Amino acid sequence: MLWIPGPTEVRPELLAECARPAIGHRSADMRELIERVDPHLPWAFGLDTGSDAHVGVHSTSASGLMEASLRGVGARVLAVVNGAFSRRFFQMAELLGKDVERLDVAWGAGVEPDELAARLERDGPFDAVTLVANETSTGVRTPLAGLTEVLAAHGRPMFLVDVVSLIAGAPVDFDAHAVDFAFAGVQKALALPPGIAVCCASQRYMAGARAIERGSWALDPVRIIEGHAARKTPATPCTPLYYGLARQLEDISAGVTLPAGADAAPGAAAWDARFARHERMRSRTAAWAASHGLAPFPQERFASPTVSCVAAGSLDTAAFVAGLAERGFSISNGYGDLKGRTFRIGHMGDHTEEALEELLAAADAVLAGLSQRA
Numbered sequence: 001m002l003w004i005p006g007p008t009e010v011r012p013e014l015l016a017e018c019a020r021p022a023i024g025h026r027s028a029d030m031r032e033l034i035e036r037v038d039p040h041l042p043w044a045f046g047l048d049t050g051s052d053a054h055v056g057v058h059s060t061s062a063s064g065l066m067e068a069s070l071r072g073v074g075a076r077v078l079a080v081v082n083g084a085f086s087r088r089f090f091q092m093a094e095l096l097g098k099d100v101e102r103l104d105v106a107w108g109a110g111v112e113p114d115e116l117a118a119r120l121e122r123d124g125p126f127d128a129v130t131l132v133a134n135e136t137s138t139g140v141r142t143p144l145a146g147l148t149e150v151l152a153a154h155g156r157p158m159f160l161v162d163v164v165s166l167i168a169g170a171p172v173d174f175d176a177h178a179v180d181f182a183f184a185g186v187q188k189a190l191a192l193p194p195g196i197a198v199c200c201a202s203q204r205y206m207a208g209a210r211a212i213e214r215g216s217w218a219l220d221p222v223r224i225i226e227g228h229a230a231r232k233t234p235a236t237p238c239t240p241l242y243y244g245l246a247r248q249l250e251d252i253s254a255g256v257t258l259p260a261g262a263d264a265a266p267g268a269a270a271w272d273a274r275f276a277r278h279e280r281m282r283s284r285t286a287a288w289a290a291s292h293g294l295a296p297f298p299q300e301r302f303a304s305p306t307v308s309c310v311a312a313g314s315l316d317t318a319a320f321v322a323g324l325a326e327r328g329f330s331i332s333n334g335y336g337d338l339k340g341r342t343f344r345i346g347h348m349g350d351h352t353e354e355a356l357e358e359l360l361a362a363a364d365a366v367l368a369g370l371s372q373r374a
């Protein structure tokens, strides 16, 4: 069973949706499929009632929309880097020829509002600021509250936010945090096979993007969002995944993915209950780690609700990961430089708390075996 930080386990019902026969993408069936998705994306992105933001779906992995987001903004970019994926955002901006600066934050922490303010003060104005709201490489969630005010006080650069491993696992609150472009793949807490990505853009972002040369056809954010609104995807979409996405969003909104007996009304309350389950899984995993003398790698207030990154101490992470794999549970070693120093458990998507107990019990047994060997 996949407990890595994405892709994660996919429910059989969703796999069955993805096995539906192909349809013509200029057909009424395709229009209908897009229209099934649309009512639910505002909950996923946490839009205010009456929001004028635009949602979209594109057949690419999340990195494609990371690139698209940058194509719609001006040259001066400040990239907040606190892990491997936020570094990718920075590198992509560089490759696209942006005049990009990097605000490095310790891996294991999120950027503080006053740190961001100081940098904007010193080196601004910027056209855009990039941020990864949930760094899958370190298990760090950066709270957006507090950053919004700082950006507003410094010329309001476009706020481009990667919510890849956050969406459907925790609130995004796009409007409340004045985000301008947010994007995510579907293989994390949306618990679908990888291959398509979802996004949301503010009116302001769209107006700014329309006014500049974006230099791409397939990853043009305006073409992607306008095509979605017109129910005409720019190119042939991955229709099997659209079926999966439509069904998953409908199920989440209806509360179908909640634990048996959960009492949440369909709609926003069902999404909130899903978020609460992720938070409980984070807390349970932290308690389990503490019972073995292990501590979360991130500073506590930044601990992600979808990915627990645990500091390994003297534990042999490769042996631990291998021991769990032998028992049928797949978790991840640390990412990049953190390999051997941390391990990661992705308790996201449709994983249940009961299943988490099974994983943790297996982890107990593997740890016991390793300590006997030592």
Ligand SMILES: Cc1ncc(COP(=O)(O)O)c(C=O)c1O
Pocket (backbone or CB within 6 Å): 006, 061, 062, 063, 064, 085, 132, 134, 135, 136, 137, 162, 164, 165, 185, 194
């Ligand atoms: C936070 C974050 N951003 C971006 C990506 C890249 O996503 P993809 O591999 O779907 O392009 C990932 C993948 O794990 C991620 O975790």
